[in-house]
Amino acid sequence: MTQFVTLGIDRETFALPVEAVREILDMCEISKLPNAPPQLLGMIDVRGAAVPVIDLRTKFGLPRIDSTPNTRILVLEFVAQGRKTSIGLVADRVFEVTGLDGDRLDPAPETGCRWQSDHIAGIGRRGDRFVVVLDLARLLADDTPTLITTALEAA
Structure with missing residues (x-):
């Protein structure tokens, strides 16, 4: 069974593959x-x-909010442009692995979706809730060159 880290942004539940989450x-x-x-x-x-940090709320076109005791930073590791890269994603809350x-995942809907469907790997279910599984590569595609440059300059 594939494992995911589930997280909340606004009222929605999202998931990332557990192997991408370092801490x-x-x-x-x-x-x-x-x-x-801005993100x-x-x-x-x-x-x-x-480690550069992206605000998922801003990335998804939502207004920023002040952090709460539930706000978390998910530190991810992935390979981009041939180099191992770490980034942080700010989520309103993290639920569980x-x-x-x-x-199984259903394809992302083409219309009527609040989030950009090209950032979505698919839609799953957990109990009575839908879970939007994010496609990390596509989610960060626009940001990756900036993040790599930023990380290299800061190192």
């Missing part, structure tokens, strides 16, 4: 970067490494 941190101080795109909040230090009911 989950409480919200912390984020060092701002001048002239950064790039800044950088955090994770065990001596500079879980499988999805039936271990």
Whole structure:
């Protein structure tokens, strides 16, 4: 069974493959970067490494909100442009590591979807709720060159 980390943004439940998530941190101080795109909040230090942080609310076109005791930063690792890259994603909350009911995904709807369907790998179910499984590569495709440049400059 495929395992996912489920997280909340606004009233929606999203999921990322568990193998992409290196760790989950409480919200912390984020060092701002001048002239950064709106979704790039800044950088955090994770065990001596500079990690750029993206606000998922802004990425999805929602207004920013103040952090709460439930706000988390998911530190992800992936390969982009031939290099291992770490980024942080700010989520309103993180729920659990879980499988999805039936271990299958339905395709993302083409219309009537609040989120950009090209960021979605598919739609699953967990109990009576829909879970939107994010396609990490497509979600970060626009940001990856900026993130890599930012991380290299900060290192």
